[in-house]
Amino acid sequence: MSLVLHIWRQSDSTAQGRFERHTIDEFTPDMSFLEMLDVLNEGLISAGKEPVAFDYDCREGICGACSLVIDGIPHGPQNATTTCQLYMREFSDGDEIWVEPWRVGAFPVVRDLVVDRSAYDRILQAGGFISARTGSAPDGNTFPVSKETADRVFTSSTCIGCGACAAACPNASASLFVAAKIAHLGLLPQGQPERNSRVHTMLAQMDTEGFGFCGNHRECEAVCPKEINIDRIARMNRDMYRSLVRR
Amino acid sequence: MIYDLHSNEPTGPLENRWTKHRFDMGLVNPANRKKYQVIVVGTGLAGGSTAATLGEMGYHVKSFCFQDSPRRAHSIAAQGGINAAKNYQNDGDSVWRLFYDTIKGGDFRSRESNVYRLAELSVNIIDQAVAQGVPFAREYGGLLANRSFGGAQVSRTFYARGQTGQQLLLGAYQALNRQIAAGMVEMFPRTEMLELIVIDGRARGIVTRNLVDGKIEAHTADCVVLCTGGYGNAYYLSTNAKGCNASAVWRAHRHGALFANPCFTQIHPTCIPQSGSYQSKLTLMSESLRNDGRVWAPLRPQDSDCAPADLPEDARDYFLERRYPAFGNLVPRDIASRAAKEACDDGRGVGPEVNGRRLGVYLDFSKAIGQLGEAVIGERYGNLFEMYQRITGEDPNKTPMRIYPAIHYAMGGLWVDYNLMTTVDGLFAAGECNFSDHGANRLGASALMQGLADGYFVLPYSIGNYLSQHEADPIAPDHGAISSAISAVNSRIDRLLSAPGAKHPPEHFHRLLGQLIWDNCGMSRDPAELKNALQQLPEIRDRFWHEVKVTGSGEQFNQTLERAGRIADFLELGELMCVDALERNESCGSHARSDHLTADGEVKRDDDNYSYVAAWEYSGDVSTPILHKEQLCFEFVHPSIRSYK
Amino acid sequence: MNEVQLFTRERSLPAIWHYSMMRKAAMAVSGIALIVFLFGHWNGNRVLLEGEMEFNAYLEWLQAHPLLHYGIWTIVAAALVVHLVVGSTHWLHNHRARRVPYRKKKQQATTWAARTMIVSGTILLLFLVLHIAQIRGWLVFDSGGVYRNLQAGFEHWAVVAVYLLGQITLAFHLYHGAWSLFQTLGINHPRYNHWRRPIAAVIGVGIAALNIALILLNLDLVRRVTGGAM
Known part of the structure; x- marks a missing residue:
């Protein structure tokens, strides 16, 4: 052939x-x-x-x-x-x-087909984590997490950070990537204390990096190798509004 | 040089040793920590967790990885799970039992104190990971779920579907990100360590190449930590990522770090076989498949090109069930692997012919599908079947899978003491790149545990202890040792770029090396074959330096140059692996010597003469390394013989 | 600045305007305002069919309720400005965010409507200019008041074509816009998500169809009226 x-x-x-x-x-x-x-x-x-x-x-x-x-x-x-x-x-x-x-x-x-995706790293550095000092963690079973929630978390945390979402997006937006991490951490009890600030800092960094803005084209979920759903984007937006009214 | 191989392990009751040792170790005042610089090479589970934790404590950390992001380290690909002696299942697990299983699984070639500490720390790892947001599998009540893994009799394995390594690594990566954002860790992605800087006998820095623009730089620190993973890629084809390499540990070895048990490499029985000579890597399929799949090969060699459906039951040899009636298809990894190899060596292998050989046996689900139905089997293994079909184009529901063993993990690595320090003062090694905890054979779901135990809970103490004994003293950038290290790197790169008879791309030599050590230092080792390999290796190495063809320059993004440098080191390490395999006149764990088998073909350990860690010193000549022995003493467990008949 | 102050500042209007996502939200909310207005506007259009007297009475009624009248206009004008500003600046930014276009790109999920929002938006804007010009009397077909100017305009096939084109464009714009606002405003639930697309289609096609029906009915009426007079 x-x-x-x-x-x-x-x-x-x-x-x-x-x-x-x-x-x-x-x-x-x-x-x-x-x-x-x-x-x-x-x-x-x-x-x-x-x-x-x-x-x-x-x-x-x-x-x-x-x-x-x-x-x-x-x-x-x-x-x-x-x-x-x-x-x-x-x-x-x-x-x-x-x-x-x-x-x-x-x-x-x-070079050639190699691109620099460090923008994704910087977005996660801006707040894509739970501040859990090594050694200070309570027993793993302290906060129960329903199986349903754990499964939903997993379908967001499975993101591999490849960048296909932004590459496919007609607007070159990173929304699905950012939303997946916000959903992963925000659905867990451990992620609640930083939930409001996280969505702010990560979205601000996303804009700073110069990505385009989400136009709800759904191209991202169509090419995502881990089949992450755009529901995460709607959820991220909700989290943002929520953060504006709560502390 | 004479190395006094002191393990520096504490004495006394096993369960008190780590506690006692933690108290005995020196501390660095929080206000003084920022004066110290620590270099961490590698950002997998061990490196990521070390850098994050040291940063959190207040040290100034420089973290390096050759990938474009720390999140891509190969820990990400671990599927199965992570062991921890939580005993959440109330099934009789304990720190002692995990310790015992690990020691026994390692065929009594690891250090009791280290393994006990590993089992002890396992419980903290789970807590830490959960707090970071790692979505372990849960039961309906919301509590953590466990499964039994790799034939363990207790359910102590925590998992996140088949992506436990990914989820744990993302946890460590996120902790690392937090420290990067806080300014405590300086991150250098796409940066490869090419040399170790040793000043006055102490590891004081590294020389790196920026893979984007080729810039060679020196970084100095008060100590250096290597978390650079295993060397399975020496075999060319393995389940390791393409970029996995041994260059950092090999550079350290050449500077005086002893290399322990290099011949202990683990082979995983259920990988998708090679389909052609162009094959770049092998893909692992979860071991759980053997729960319902039956392994067989054609009974007669002349049937090996028949379609499996055309072979009636009496023309098939279910060799695991035949040879190991008690355990059948569930025998441990090394035994299943060796049996498959023997079937193929008999000419009974199946699948496409690659270089004149058929390397594969069947893993057949038809019986299970007949009994339980396609739906039940689909629920259990659906995603694995899909993966298999994506790669091979064959549907395991209709035709048996083909599997073959592949190199998966390296138990050997840099020799370290109880503090994870190598024989070079101030040079630490953690995770797969050290030799410490798995002896001659690693248990399933223990690699993740070791990487994280080292990074989160051991190194933060032992590095503090080391630094407490040394004043923070920065090295002048014009120090002679730095410039000589840089010029060594530069001249090596120049040599790679200007081989006199350049004609083959570097992969050509990598494939030669891989085939040679796979055949001679793979699943079963024969002294005559090992000697033969040892004769050929220097020749291949010479040819490499004469004929390797690297296009482009050193001052640019040049993946060929990167690979050539790594292969050059593998060519030396491969020889040490064979030397070690030849020296170890016994069969143990992953190391099966054809001249040390029982009458019915099982491995025969020699505890009287080989109950030691073989730690090799670089003598200046790769072919004549010097052996140092760390005798292993078993105060708490009694070496027994594994039997799976 | 302590954390509370910081957070208060972060939540102030100028601060949240910095988030592209919040500007998108403003776009969605203004879109909703415009959709609601369009339904009300259709109700006004309906009076056109009843005749000149009724239509003028309707205009007088509107003028007699300045609070309602100018209230609505203020909201609609503000919504339009927001929609225009965000729409155009985001389009410009998105256009630049790719930097080098693909030589070959196959779309997997997006719709033609979604990809042409800037085009449909521009057409709608031009249509709006024409429509307002006609109502305000800047574009004169008949100087005898709003009703006559509108009806006289419909006697030109080109004007009818522009009105029809405007409505079809509106349908496309809303087909994506009304769906998109669910996402942007975070209105989603696995159980009801499959309704979002049909709802958007109904809104888009619905408004356009209602308006087109009026235009067609009106044409008939015009012909009858003029035919009777002659």
């Missing part, structure tokens, strides 16, 4: 980028998309050229390092799947595929 790739190449954050055309002559359905790029890269290195830079680490869909907008969709055409878990059997012989980095102003390109 063979396919044509148009890959974004950009030597650093300030350089002008461009698409580079590559023909992949041999790939098998059991190869992952990143393994296909590995093969391409080894060929490029052997030919004395610079390989395509892209982020990856665990290659099992949990670390959130891999990115890539594959043929117009962050993490590619398969639902609820990160790029590293996308297999070539999703493509057919002769396909022409465009591979681009996350295009979000707040995620500047580092």
Whole structure:
């Protein structure tokens, strides 16, 4: 099987980028998309050229390092799947595929398909935590948490921070990412003391980073590899209003 | 150099040792803590929790990770759970029982005091994690749920679906974020440690490369903590993340930190087999699958390319059930792994042929589906079946899964004393990168426990103790040791970029190394094969330095250069693993020697001669390391023999 | 500043205006005000069908109740300003937030209505300008009062087309806008979420359909009236 790739190449954050055309002559359905790029890269290195830079680490869909907008969709055409878990059997012989980095102003390109997602870290630094000094914790069973709540928390805390939500959003907004963390911490009894201040500080940081503003397009939940629901965004908004009337 | 391997463990009754030791340790006055700088390399469970806790206490911490965010450290991928002796289930668990199970699981090759402390601290970890907002599974009444894991007879494993590592790491990462925001921790993502700075025998800093722009920098501190994970990627294919590497510990080793038990590497039996030579990593499937799945291989080698459905029952060999009637498909990891390997070595492996071999056996759910129905099985393993189908394109409901063992965890690592300090003064190692708690074989759900115990509850004390004995004294940036460390890094990078006969990308050599040690220092080790590997390794290393091709420059984002540097270190570590495997003339835990098996093929431990920790010193020549032994003494438990017949 | 003071300051109007999310909330609330107004406005439009005398009586009644009249206008004008300011500034910001556009982008969930809010909003604004100009007498088709100017306008097919286009645009704008405000205002519940989209559709299509029905009925009436006079 063979396919044509148009890959974004950009030597650093300030350089002008461009698409580079590559023909992949041999790939098998059991190869992952990143393994296909590995093969391409080894060929490029052997030919004395610079390989395509892209982020990856665990290659099992949990670390959130891999990115890539594959043929117009962050993490590619398969639902609820990160790029590293996308297999070539999703493509057919002769396909022409465009591979681009996350295009979000707040995620500047580092090189080729690698972007700088530290904006997400800074948003979490602004309040995405529960202040629990090591050693001061009460027994784990002190505050019961209903199974239902624990399950709901989990469906928010499963976020891997990959950035696909902002990459997919027509407005390049980070709302789903921020809302997932606010829901995770705000649903738990341990997260209550900082619940009001958290939503303020995190939302302020989100705006400072230069993300776009939520337009309720729902693109984020459609591409989220962990299928986090936009209900979290509505909940985050409610938390904000709540914080204005309560102390 | 002569190393006096003092474990510095306290004496007296086991249950009082940590309490006594905490009292004996020196303290740093809260007002003085800000004068001290601590470097923490790695941001997984151990590194993240260490940096966060030290920052909280008031030390000035510099934290480093090679990933783009501290949240991506590979602890995130741990699935199963975390053990703790809470005894919430009232099923007879206790600190003593967890201690005993861990020591026994480690095949009596770990230090009693350390393991007891680990069991003791396990309960605090759960409390800490819950307080941070880790959403552990709950029962309907709202209390924490537990499950039994890895064949344990008590339910002591806390879990968050199949993503316990992720949730715990996010807890530590959030604690770290809090300290970053407070200005107590300075975070350096996309920054890789390439050298250790040792001044007057003390670890005083590291040299790093900024992976974005290639800038080489020195960072100095009053002590250095390595939490850089395991070295399973030496085998090329493993369940580790692609970026996992041993460079930091290897640099430390070359500066005098002894490397303990390098041959103890754990192999996980239920991974998805390799599908082709391009394969970049192996994916783990939860061990729980063996509760309902039956492991088999074709009885005759000529059937190995038949479709499983075409093979009648009498053409199948349910080899685990046959060989271990009592435990059947639930035998421990090492035993299940070895049995699968033997079936494939007999030519009875299944699945696609990769490099002329079929490496896989079946894990068949048809009997369970027949008895319980697809719905029940789907409820138990639905997400795992989905994952399997996503990767292989096959539906385990219709055709048996194919599994094969893969390297999963490294029990070996830098030798540390009870304070988690290596043989280099002021250099600490925590988490998977030290050797301390798992002996020759790690129990399921114990890795997360160890990383967090070290980071939250051990290092904050032992580092305080160490610093209390040293005045805070900053190093002048123009110190000779710094400039020589920087120039060593630079010349190594130059060498990688300008191999005289450059022709192969670095992965080429990594695959050669991986295949060699997987075949010779993997699930079962044979002295002749090990000697053969030891002969080949220096050749591969020479070829690497002559032929490795790295394009681009050192002053840019260059992933090929990053990998080449890591592979260079793996090529040296791989040799030490083989040396250690050859030296240990016994079978124990993960280390099965073909010449030390019982008549019916089971592992035979030699407690009289090998009840020690093999700690290797770098002699200046990778091929001739010097062995130091820390004799293990068992005052409280009596080494017994594992039997699963 | 202690924590309480800090929090009071954070909750002051200028402070909360700094949160994009609160500006979105203002947009949603102003949208609701405009939707409510549109229903009331339709009720006024209805009088148009009853004839010139009735319509003028309605206008007189409005003028006799200045508090109601100017109250409504103040709210609507304020809502419009908020809606316009937030809508346009956010659009500008969002436009820049991507920096480099995708060469290829496949939309997964968003609707055509959602992606064209700025376009539909601009058309509506232009329509509003025309409509107000006609009512205020800046655009003269017949100088014999508001009623005659409106009716004379409807004799031009272009004006009818603009009115119809305005209503269709309104339907699209509300199809996304009315759905979006549930999200923005945090009105969600798993049990009722599936009703949000139909409600938005009913509001959008409903207002537009009611207005279009009036326009069509009115056209008929105009023809009958003029036909009778000639």
